[in-house]
Amino acid sequence: MDFELSPRAEELRDRVRGFMGEHVFPVELEALRALDDEVRPGVPYPEVLIELRERARSEGLWNLFMPDERYGAGLSNAEYGVLCEEMGRSPAVAPMAFNCSAPDTGNMEILAEHGTDEQRRRWLEPLLEGEIRSCFSMTEPEVSGSDPTTLRTEAVPDDGEWVINGHKWFTSGAVGADVAIVMCVTEPEGHPYGRASMILVPVDNPGFDLVRPVPVMGHDGGPGHCEIRYEDCRVPESNLLGERGAGFVIAQDRLGPGRIHHCMRAIGTAERAIEMMCNRANERETFGGKLADKQFIQDFIAKSRMETDQARLLTLLAAWKMDTQGKRAARQEISMIKVVAANVVMDVLDRAIQVHGALGMSDDTPLAGMWRFSRMLKVADGPDEVHKMVIARRELNRAAKRAQGETPESAPEPAKAAG
Numbered sequence: 001m002d003f004e005l006s007p008r009a010e011e012l013r014d015r016v017r018g019f020m021g022e023h024v025f026p027v028e029l030e031a032l033r034a035l036d037d038e039v040r041p042g043v044p045y046p047e048v049l050i051e052l053r054e055r056a057r058s059e060g061l062w063n064l065f066m067p068d069e070r071y072g073a074g075l076s077n078a079e080y081g082v083l084c085e086e087m088g089r090s091p092a093v094a095p096m097a098f099n100c101s102a103p104d105t106g107n108m109e110i111l112a113e114h115g116t117d118e119q120r121r122r123w124l125e126p127l128l129e130g131e132i133r134s135c136f137s138m139t140e141p142e143v144s145g146s147d148p149t150t151l152r153t154e155a156v157p158d159d160g161e162w163v164i165n166g167h168k169w170f171t172s173g174a175v176g177a178d179v180a181i182v183m184c185v186t187e188p189e190g191h192p193y194g195r196a197s198m199i200l201v202p203v204d205n206p207g208f209d210l211v212r213p214v215p216v217m218g219h220d221g222g223p224g225h226c227e228i229r230y231e232d233c234r235v236p237e238s239n240l241l242g243e244r245g246a247g248f249v250i251a252q253d254r255l256g257p258g259r260i261h262h263c264m265r266a267i268g269t270a271e272r273a274i275e276m277m278c279n280r281a282n283e284r285e286t287f288g289g290k291l292a293d294k295q296f297i298q299d300f301i302a303k304s305r306m307e308t309d310q311a312r313l314l315t316l317l318a319a320w321k322m323d324t325q326g327k328r329a330a331r332q333e334i335s336m337i338k339v340v341a342a343n344v345v346m347d348v349l350d351r352a353i354q355v356h357g358a359l360g361m362s363d364d365t366p367l368a369g370m371w372r373f374s375r376m377l378k379v380a381d382g383p384d385e386v387h388k389m390v391i392a393r394r395e396l397n398r399a400a401k402r403a404q405g406e407t408p409e410s411a412p413e414p415a416k417a418a419g
């Protein structure tokens with residue numbers, strides 16, 4: 001393993017760090033409130049974020065996620081990972097400032113890879129320019145999102161158009177989005193992993209009915225996690241993204257890099273929480289001494305540091321393996337980091353909130369918002385239990401092959417994708 005950063009990645013990391021300190025943190029709480037107050041159909045970003053975005057763009061800190069140099073920074077997963085860690089220190093605001101926020105990033109990647117020239121012109125270019133936002137509509141309330149072979153939303157070809165009928169929810173970002181990438185069953189008789197396709201649906205299309213942003217832990221503002229009904233929603237056949245029946249393959253394309261980005265942001269969130277926990281412990285006096293002098297609190301801090309550093313190393317290993325050996329070779333590590341990082345960030349945030357007492361529960365610090373934001377990581381993009389299932393299956397497979405004197409192979413990748 002070689003984790004040494006290239007001079008370019010190091011320079012970008014320092015600039016992102018500087019930008020965060022100078023421009024993002026001072027307006028972070030204001031931006032969180034503005035997202036709730038100002039985002040609505042046709043208004044993807046609030047004014048305060050528009051200003052941040054213009055500044056980031058003018059400084060060349062834009063589309064850093066894009067591995068394809070034609071469209072963005074052309075960084076490796078390990079290089080972009082360290083930038084994600086910086087952005088994760090303000091997970092709900094900073095990625096938007098740099099045009100690096102989910103679900104747009106994954107959507108741009110698949111549009112770049114699978115889109116036609118016309119689709120790239122109509123959707124990818126304005127997304128890269130930051131003029132519009134997008135969402136990814138896969139999960140359905142009636143069936144298990146962990147097992148997308150059960151998806152029911154259907155798209156039927158009719159007279160040069162797709163007619164979509166179905167019910168989705170947790171389509172993140174739909175409130176301010178212009179376009180949804182919808183996973184639909186187009187080949188009902190096909191192989192379980194060949195039944196679905198991706199179709200681009202403009203949100204102002206008749207039959208696209210945004211029912212509500214689903215309240216998530218008391219919060220339903222901002223870009224939202226939306227319930228959507230597709231009712232005789234007709235779009236041209238040319239809105240098919242990639243091949244018919246390639247929905248799972250395309251969903252998988254979003255997964256590996258997306259999970260590394262999520263995990264490295266989670267590590268950045270944990271770092272910020274440790275910093276805040278230590279600052280509070282050094283300041284707060286109780287029972288005749290500082291919190292920092294109490295062993296319970298020292299245990300919180302020491303555990304948080306050990307777990308966060310372990311999670312970072314495992315995530316960088318996954319990124320390095322993906323960069324040097326490809327997505328397939330890295331899939332066990334990617335499943336592992338998804339579980340490890342999601343749990344570490346929750347444990348660290350919980351301790352940081354505890355050390356802040358009532359203040360930690362309030363929205364006067366970013367901790368409570370980061371807790372709500374980060375909790376989704378244990379569910380979205382494959383719940384912990386599903387990742388653990390496939391991690392164990394691969395190990396069991398390897399052991400069985402070894403016992404038979406064969407070369408060990410891995411079990412199939414779990415099929416799941418989300419914001």
Ligand SMILES: Cc1cc2nc3c(=O)[nH]c(=O)nc-3n(C[C@H](O)[C@H](O)[C@H](O)COP(=O)(O)OP(=O)(O)OC[C@H]3O[C@@H](n4cnc5c(N)ncnc54)[C@H](O)[C@@H]3O)c2cc1C
Nearest residue numbers: 136138139144145146170171172376380381383385418419
């Ligand atoms: C904040 C947030 C944002 C999201 N954004 C998006 C988005 O933008 N687009 C989108 O399409 N989806 C999105 N999702 C949905 C997410 O992908 C799904 O919630 C996830 O795939 C799980 O599906 P489910 O909710 O149907 O849970 P289920 O599949 O019903 O699973 C429920 C629970 O069952 C258990 N379980 C499942 N399978 C197994 C197993 N094999 N072994 C043991 N236990 C198991 C797990 O504990 C799991 O948490 C988002 C979710 C959240 C919370």
